[in-house]
Amino acid sequence: MTLDRKTAIRWRGSLLAMAVVAGGGGFWLGHRGEAPATAVGAGGKQPLYYYDPMFPNQKFDKPGKSPFMNMQLVPKYADGGGAAGPAGVTIDPASRQSLGIRVVAAETGALASSLDVTGAIDFNQRDVAIIQARSGGFVSRVYARAPGDVVRAGAPIADLLLPDWGGAQTEYLSVRRLGKPDLTAAARQRLRLLGMSDGLIAGVERTGRANGIVTITTPIAGVIQALDARQGVTLAMGQTLAQVNGLGSVWLNAAVPEARAGKVRIGQNATATLISFPDETFSGRVIAILPTAQADSRTLTVRIQLANRGGRLRPGMFAGVALGSDGKPALLVPSEAVIRTGTRTLVMLATNDGRFHPAEVRVGRDAGGKTEVLGGLAEGEKVVASGQFLLDSEASLTGIAVRPIGGAR
Incomplete structure (x- = not known):
């Protein structure tokens, strides 16, 4: 959830007023770590002025009731500086629960489904098989196939009569009978170059007969996308008979x-x-x-x-x-901790001394209630995930500088 900063500033006073009533008027927001006070000079510090949280731009030089909302005026103290640390908004620890402030550390993780x-x-x-005629011939038989059929690997498509293959096989058998290994090897290589498989050549050698009829099968399992084999059709070398898509x-x-x-x-x-x-x-x-x-x-x-x-x-x-996630680690904070002003994106940092101050961040993807932080925050730094708009408006009113993206530790 994100809000316009101006809207957050207007609502800040209302939230503060409700919190005062709920807590019995026992807490105030301070600047630079001053202890809360309800009277002039409390804690040994002199207020600069007093103001009504509902109308923070109106200043009063004396304590008392607000003429606008009839509520007690809040003292504003000067920045004391020194060893107290960098400027920031301070809240009485006993009042944090009333304000619903929740602090979460930035951690490295992976985004969920985004x-x-x-x-x-x-x-x-990419899983396609093209079945072609390796030699010119004729389709002597077509098996019961049609486009859209699901077939297994090795399923027959058609029987082809290939005269060139029959002639080459006859020559091979004749050379083989000569008993000259070098000539036999050359003749066998010629059969391979014509496109015959080793299984077909072995069958010719075993039977001693030429076989010019070859059964064309599909090399993969899948769906027949196209089927151009028809019985009696004359084939040219390289003509496509079928196309099969794998599943x-x-x-x-x-x-x-x-x-x-x-x-x-x-x-x-x-x-x-x-x-x-x-x-x-x-x-x-x-x-x-x-x-x-x-x-x-x-x-x-x-x-x-x-x-x-x-x-x-x-x-x-x-x-x-x-x-989902691309598996790459990213620095993540709760999405509700991110304040989008329209011109920049902020988070409220919580320091170990109890102070809160704004920091500018550069964010990336959002998913599963988490936001990726690309810059402006380091792992382990703590951000306010609930109640951050009240703190941001207080920081804006008191002029606390925003830590730039390059200032992350």
Whole structure:
């Protein structure tokens, strides 16, 4: 939660007044560590002036009741300096609980899920097998296949009659009968260069007969995307017979708003949920951020790769996506501790001597109630996570300097 500093200043007096009533009028905010006082000269210090917390810009030279809210005027003391330490707002320890002030140390950690978007499952376009004819010939038989069929690795697609292969095998057998190892090896290498597998060559050697009919199979398991093999069709060398897309992994194309694209990094973890499997989550990682934005929706496409065990994730399915931490450590503070003024971002530091003073910070991502601090704060420094707006308004009224980003220890 963030507030405009002017609004915080107006409300500061109201909060202070309520806290005074709740605490029996026993605490006051001080500057530079002076002890609270309710009368002129208390603690041996002379107030500079008195003021009404509801109207802090109006000054009075004597104690008494405020003419505006009929509440006791608050003394304002001069900065005593010396060994008390740097300027800061001081609160009576007994009054901190009434004000609800909570102090938390900045610590290194990883942000939780930072962005929830939607996406659709698509084929992994890197897991594609193109099945082609290695030689000119004819399609002698087509197996019962059709586009969209899911096939296993090694499933037959078509039987091809390849005359060139039959002739080459006949020549190889003739050379082999000569019993000259060097000529036999050269002839076998020629069969390999024509595209024949070692298994096919071994079969020719074992049977002693040429086999010009070859069964074309799919090298991977997946979905038949295209099938151009038809019985009786004449084939040219290199002609495509089928295309198969693997299903071992799929892509999830998530639409990320352009304004939040800076929060996504390659390698970032992602979790997907689908209405088809309401009790399960599927984990993956970002493998690409596509370079063009969608003009109509002003979104960028983020590509996430998911394992697809059992082939249950089908292209076209709709999914909710939670983009999580990229795994990189970051300095984190509670998001409620961050004060955004519109021109800069502040936190209220708590020092060991009980003082509070503002410090400027540079922040990054927000997620899970935590904010990433990119500069202006060091690990272990304590910040105010509750009641910081009252302290910030008091620091502003008394002119306490803000520690710049470069001043972090």
